[in-house]
Amino acid sequence: METQLINEQTVMIYFNNEISEQTYEQVRATVEYIKEQSHPEITEIIPSYRAILIYFDNTKIKGNELLENLELNRLQNKDDGHQSHQRIIKIPVLYGNDYGPDLEEVAEHNQLSEKEVVQIHTQQPYLIYMLGFMPGFPYLGGLDKKLHTPRRSEPRLKIEAGSVGIANNQTGLYPMDSPGGWQIIGRTPLKVFDLNREPMTMYEAGDYIQFYEIDQEEYDQLSEDIRNGNFDIDKWVTYQDEY
Numbered sequence: 001m002e003t004q005l006i007n008e009q010t011v012m013i014y015f016n017n018e019i020s021e022q023t024y025e026q027v028r029a030t031v032e033y034i035k036e037q038s039h040p041e042i043t044e045i046i047p048s049y050r051a052i053l054i055y056f057d058n059t060k061i062k063g064n065e066l067l068e069n070l071e072l073n074r075l076q077n078k079d080d081g082h083q084s085h086q087r088i089i090k091i092p093v094l095y096g097n098d099y100g101p102d103l104e105e106v107a108e109h110n111q112l113s114e115k116e117v118v119q120i121h122t123q124q125p126y127l128i129y130m131l132g133f134m135p136g137f138p139y140l141g142g143l144d145k146k147l148h149t150p151r152r153s154e155p156r157l158k159i160e161a162g163s164v165g166i167a168n169n170q171t172g173l174y175p176m177d178s179p180g181g182w183q184i185i186g187r188t189p190l191k192v193f194d195l196n197r198e199p200m201t202m203y204e205a206g207d208y209i210q211f212y213e214i215d216q217e218e219y220d221q222l223s224e225d226i227r228n229g230n231f232d233i234d235k236w237v238t239y240q241d242e243y
Contacts, residue, residue, distance in 0.1 A: 001072060005063040006053070013052040013072070019141055021127055023050050028206050033075045041066060047205060049129050088125045088208040090238040091173070093164050094219040095186035102183035106149045106166055117185065118213055120144050125208035126171060136175035136193030136201040140209060143171045155181035162188045164211060173209070175201070189223040190237065202237070
């Protein structure tokens, strides 16, 4: 763990220079540790893959003093064997055709069949390291190396909301219409981000997302349920808690 003063209002805490669940667990535990201290001078805490950015009110405290007050060495020496709470959100996806126009390209790049791509993509949950790029966009870790595929050489001007894609060693989900260069392999009809819902996003950093395949009939039924206000979240979205 390393710390650095970024400017008069922010400090950064760095961990191992890697993207891994072990490093992210250190990030998560440190964020919780800092929140528990309830320092009134801290205005915002932003975690990422391997770092934490802390905003603070510099009229009340200076960066060096804040870092000293956090007593991060206590956390480094603490090992109580506690395993964190995990939540897995299982999201339905229709793969291929117009909903996943790049599924064939991902399959060809990795010398797989389209069916094999779907099987591998849905076989395990993905950790949400952070939300960014746009509200509700989850950066997911853990994509199998068999599916690693470069971004598109020419980004699309519009990717439909709910599209599931692959870019290099990551998979992700577009919560709203957006330009983008990810390889789109499928789409969920779910509205994963909604300004009129509380919470607005179905998931948060530290949760896991696991995709599961649905067919055209199920996609159409779910879309109709959503349009008519009859969406049954318990039927279509499975929340699984683990420890």
